Amino acid sequence: MNDLYELPLDEAGYNFGFLDEYAKREIRRAVIKAICVPGYQTPYASREMPMGRGFGTGGLQLTLSLVGPDDTLKVIDQGSDDSVNAVNLRHFVELTCEGVQTTEHTSEATLIQSRHRIPEVALTEEQILVLQVPYPDPLVVVEPSEARRKTMHGEGDYSRLLTKLYEDIVQFDEITISHRYPTRINGHYVIDPSPIPRYDVPQLHMSAALVLLGAGREKKIYAVPPYTRADPLAFDDVPFRTEDFHDEHGKRRACVRCGSIDSFLDEIIGEDGDKSYQCSDSDYCNDYRNGHTHQKANATNEGAVQ
Numbered sequence: 226m227n228d229l230y231e232l233p234l235d236e237a238g239y240n241f242g243f244l245d246e247y248a249k250r251e252i253r254r255a256v257i258k259a260i261c262v263p264g265y266q267t268p269y270a271s272r273e274m275p276m277g278r279g280f281g282t283g284g285l286q287l288t289l290s291l292v293g294p295d296d297t298l299k300v301i302d303q304g305s306d307d308s309v310n311a312v313n314l315r316h317f318v319e320l321t322c323e324g325v326q327t328t329e330h331t332s333e334a335t336l337i338q339s340r341h342r343i344p345e346v347a348l349t350e351e352q353i354l355v356l357q358v359p360y361p362d363p364l365v366v367v368e369p370s371e372a373r374r375k376t377m378h379g380e381g382d383y384s385r386l387l388t389k390l391y392e393d394i395v396q397f398d399e400i401t402i403s404h405r406y407p408t409r410i411n412g413h414y415v416i417d418p419s420p421i422p423r424y425d426v427p428q429l430h431m432s433a434a435l436v437l438l439g440a441g442r443e444k445k446i447y448a449v450p451p452y453t454r455a456d457p458l459a460f461d462d463v464p465f466r467t468e469d470f471h472d473e474h475g476k477r478r479a480c481v482r483c484g485s486i487d488s489f490l491d492e493i494i495g496e497d498g499d500k501s502y503q504c505s506d507s508d509y510c511n512d513y514r515n516g517h518t519h520q521k522a523n524a525t526n527e528g529a530v531q
């Protein structure tokens with residue numbers, strides 16, 4: 226039999242994990258292409274998964290094609306390991322990929338699948354971050370035709386996107402995009418970095434960890450390779466800025482649970498209508514509460530990133 230058709234099966238005659246070897250091979254090829262052309266939306270044959278599209282099937286296919294018995298996986302949703310989506314995805318990998326360890330600690334994980342957040346602590350070269358993507362193309366808001374969008378990406382023509390940001394400034398005095406902030410990778414392609422808050426965008430810049438983004442429904446994979454430029458679109462006189470967590474007196478709000486004043490905070494409204502703030506990254510919050518300190522990824526996050 227031809228080598229191409231020979232599958233690496235285990236002793237019992239099964240291939241490893243949920244995806245068959247052909248599917249993994251195709252996804253890994255798309256990943257290699259995505260790494261070689263940073264920010265380019267590489268098409269792939271997205272498989273049917275035993276869950277609805279929109280629940281992270283793109284991220285899960287990346288995870289399942291990369292994970293091996295020596296890996297430790299962390300799955301987070303909105304910064305939390307305990308939300309329904311994260312628990313179900315983690316449980317699915319535990320059920321189908323024998324030998325894979327799972328963890329809630331960012332520093333222990335070799336592979337991190339996430340929705341809507343990048344962990345607070347700096348990731349390392351030994352880690353891969355997989356982000357779940359609902360809408361991969363940032364140009365979709367200004368151009369309905371995919372063929373035309375492809376030409377615009379190829380030519381690096383993002384003038385209409387910049388016009389949209391400019392219209393925001395004219396109307397609201399600032400750029401109002403809170404999530405999915407268009408970000409230029411390696412000086413050319415502009416990506417939709419998935420629904421992470423603006424606060425997380427600077428972490429993509431020169432990240433030591435490989436960042437892979439997978440859109441299952443839209444059948445696209447793209448990447449921010451390690452140590453690659455990631456520049457949020459902005460203007461010389463209106464620089465990019467992240468969320469502001471200062472109160473009306475100019476004091477940085479602290480997490481009500483751990484006291485941290487340098488993490489991304491979720492606003493919680495109590496029964497009496499009072500607002501309080503808590504770290505969105507639950508592992509970071511627990512660690513900070515227990516007196517552990519890690520190297521913060523967002524040390525430079527206070528200022529503008531050009």
Ligand SMILES: [Zn+2]
Pocket residue numbers: 480481482483484485503504509510511513
């Ligand atoms: Zn906290």
